[in-house]
Amino acid sequence: MxxxxxxxxxxxxxxxxxxxxxxxxxxxxxxxxxxxxxxxxxxxxxxxxxxxxxxxxxxxxxxxxxxxxxxxxxxxxxxxxxxxxxxxxxxxxxxxxxxxxxxxxxxxxxxxxxxxxxxxxxxxxxxxxxxxxxxxxxxxxxxxxxxxxxxxxxxxxxxxxxxxxxxxxxxxxxxxxxxxxxxxxxxxxxxxxxxxxxxxxxxxxxxxxxxxxxxxxxxxxxxxxxxxxxxxxxxxxxxxxxxxxxxxxxxxxxxxxxxxxxxxxxxxxxxxxxxxxxxxxxxxYQAHMTDLAECTRMALEVGQDASKPNLLFCDPADNPGGGGRGNTTYILKSFAEAGVENCVFAVFNDPALVKRANDAGVGATFTATFNSEETNQFSEPFEAEVTVEKLSDGEFAGTFGMVKGRTVQLGRSCLLRLGSIQIIVISIRQQCLSNDYLQHFGLDAAEARVTVVKSRGHFRAGFQHIFPPERIIEADVPGLTSCNLLTFPWKHMPRPVYPMDPETTWEPPAA
Ligand SMILES: [Zn+2]
The missing domain is CATH 3.40.50.2300 (Response regulator)
Structure with missing residues (x-):
């Protein structure tokens, strides 16, 4: 011994x-x-x-x-x-x-x-x-x-x-x-x-x-x-x-x-x-983003034509996993106005809206204001009539991707219906990391024609059993974590730096 x-x-x-x-x-x-x-x-x-x-x-x-x-x-x-x-x-x-x-x-x-x-x-x-x-x-x-x-x-x-x-x-x-x-x-x-x-x-x-x-x-x-x-x-x-x-x-x-x-x-x-x-x-290291008009056209088409494979759209510019507030409305507004069908948004961060839905109760219909209390420049308010479909304490054990075997806490949450779009709204800001987030509300990305997540890429591990890379579309909309790096007011970033400054050169240290 x-x-x-x-x-x-x-x-x-x-x-x-x-x-x-x-x-x-x-x-x-x-x-x-x-x-x-x-x-x-x-x-x-x-x-x-x-x-x-x-x-x-x-x-x-x-x-x-x-x-x-x-x-x-x-x-x-x-x-x-x-x-x-x-x-x-x-x-x-x-x-x-x-x-x-x-x-x-x-x-x-x-x-x-x-x-x-x-x-x-x-x-x-x-x-x-x-x-x-x-x-x-x-x-x-x-x-x-x-x-x-x-x-x-x-x-x-x-x-x-x-x-x-x-x-x-x-x-x-x-x-x-x-x-x-x-x-x-x-x-x-x-x-x-x-x-x-x-x-x-x-x-x-x-x-x-x-x-x-x-x-x-x-x-x-x-x-x-x-x-x-x-x-x-x-x-x-x-x-x-x-x-x-x-x-x-x-x-x-x-x-x-x-x-x-x-x-x-x-x-x-x-x-x-x-x-x-x-x-x-x-x-x-080149990004290949798809503009919002094209995303909307694709979502509309897939929503109406069940013979086409379903799609997942991600919003890398409003990624809570990178500091985004998880509540910009560019994609939601465009899809809602276009009438995209059989679509799930997972997840939207808005504690005030969750509270409103809790007060209204399951089955209630009311005029929701998304982002009624958010001050971030990219998180514009958006009004729409919604119906409360589910309420939850937002806690579950994950089974896919980065949350496999881990406890997830969304805070108080709800599922809202806006026309043919269902939206999961949460109180603890975070990105959607897997299909577990949908399943907790009785939904499944495999069944939906269109799934939208606010995430840059971590969601991929939790949806890879449903969506191969070619059915994942990276939407190019504004936000705090946009891939259009030249739009940020950098103060400390060493410049020149590639690819923002294409002329950047580098020499290795002496061997
Ligand atoms: Zn990381």
Whole structure:
């Protein structure tokens, strides 16, 4: 029997994908997604259908199976993508992390579950701040491993402070759990004496978000797959983060981060090789959007002709998964006015309208004002007569895509009928991630002729059993997360940057 004392590993993180052009993200928005202190982290991570980030759940799974260990859960706060974190909230979180780590006493390791594209009010690098705080307290010799979203914007501190950075390799992100497992395996290796060496290179490529899928045939996925073929005895991890354009930071740009088990030169050489390959392939990052008039024509046609395959339209410009408010009415208004038939909108964010529907009750018909309380420039009000078909508390367990095995919380919700269109209206802003969101209301995208989701691409994993890529149409309408990057008032984005500035050049670092 081993006489080794169980390893004590602190667990913490801050997870916010920040759109600088979206409203401030306060305590309320964080509590909508989940703020966990101390033992709440452990309890949720070990639940059958957890709410907390899958990375933490994966980390717990491997550590629990590995043998006795002592989790030292500190604090974790995540919100749906939004504007910068409110200063008081972020500083309060940092304070909880500082106090928790100081009280923890001797630690053997730290796992940080971070998103990596964060901003806080008055702080353009909150992720680096968390990493530096951790390193400052535990000192240089304690292993610190961090997982990141693949939309992370990598700062210098994010590379210099932890020992290993591990980003997702799938988009839609269906590997959060596996990356948490990988983080646990890495920390176990470090307990065994491995001293990782990291190299990181950024290239001036900020691609429209719809071009960053990782399925076969997409340039980003192709590059990630090349990176994964290099893993082995020498190379511990390859993370290629495309970044999140709408954070508008001085660290935007695709970043290749390689961790070698011992040889810095091997990490440097592979990062350089992959950066050169990524830059050489830059012209493939092209969006192919469909304008609203054409979308409406297609929807009308499919709604009337049952012999044609049904279609899914997505609205990448109002993606709550990128800070969009999930409530612009361009597509809804156009489809309603054209008389599109047998159509489901999933999901529309409007707490005030849900309340109105609750007050009216199932079966009631009333004149609804969509966006009666929203102030965002893109979220115009829209009036229409609707009937309340269903009311719900909005909670269910997911079975498809990114919500498989997880608990989804939409807040109080309702199903409204507007002519031949059914609209799911929710109170906790988020994107529709799967057919579960429809099925919760007794609907099914396989039955509808036309399905509309406000999402950039994560929905794909939750609808792939119904819609092959050629039956998914990306609608080009205005919004906070539009793929027309030249329309944004960038202030911090390094320029020139490809493809916004076609003349952009880049030279690899000396070998
Ligand atoms: Zn992401």
């Amino acid at each position: 081993s006489t080794e004392t169980p390893k004590r590993i602190a667990i913490l993180g801050f997870s916010l994908e920040t759109n600088r052009f979206a409203p401030i993200c306060g305590e309320r928005e964080f509590s909508d997604r989940g703020v966990f202190y101390g033992e709440e982290i452990t309890e949720d991570a070990r639940r059958p259908a957890p709410v907390i980030n899958g990375g933490i759940c994966g980390f717990f799974k491997v550590m629990d199976a590995h043998g006795p260990w002592e989790p030292v859960p500190i604090a974790f706060a995540g919100a749906h993508p939004n504007g910068p974190a409110e200063k008081s909230f972020f500083n309060g979180l940092l304070q909880s992390m500082r106090e928790g780590l100081e009280k923890a006493g001797d630690l053997d390791g730290v796992y940080i579950c971070e998103h990596g594209a964060g901003l806080a009010e008055g702080n353009d690098d909150p992720d680096g701040e968390v990493f530096a705080l951790v390193r400052g307290i535990v000192g240089p010799d304690v292993p610190v491993i961090a997982t990141l979203d693949l939309h992370a914007n990598i700062s210098e501190r994010m590379v210099s402070e932890p020992d290993v950075l591990i980003s997702y390799i799938t988009n839609p992100h269906i590997d959060a759990f596996e990356r948490g497992e990988e983080a646990a395996h890495c920390i176990i290796e470090m307990f065994g004496g491995v001293k990782p060496k990291m190299a990181s290179i950024r290239i001036p490529l900020v691609a429209p978000s719809v071009t960053l899928l990782t399925a076969e045939g997409h340039p980003y996925g192709d590059l990630i797959r090349v990176g994964q073929t290099k893993l082995g005895d020498d190379i511990m991890n390859v993370s290629i983060t495309a970044g999140f354009a709408f954070s508008d930071t001085d660290r935007n740009g695709m970043t290749i981060t390689v961790t070698a088990r011992e040889d810095q030169a091997k990490a440097d050489a592979l990062a350089r090789e992959l950066a050169i390959a990524g830059w050489a392939d830059r012209e493939r």
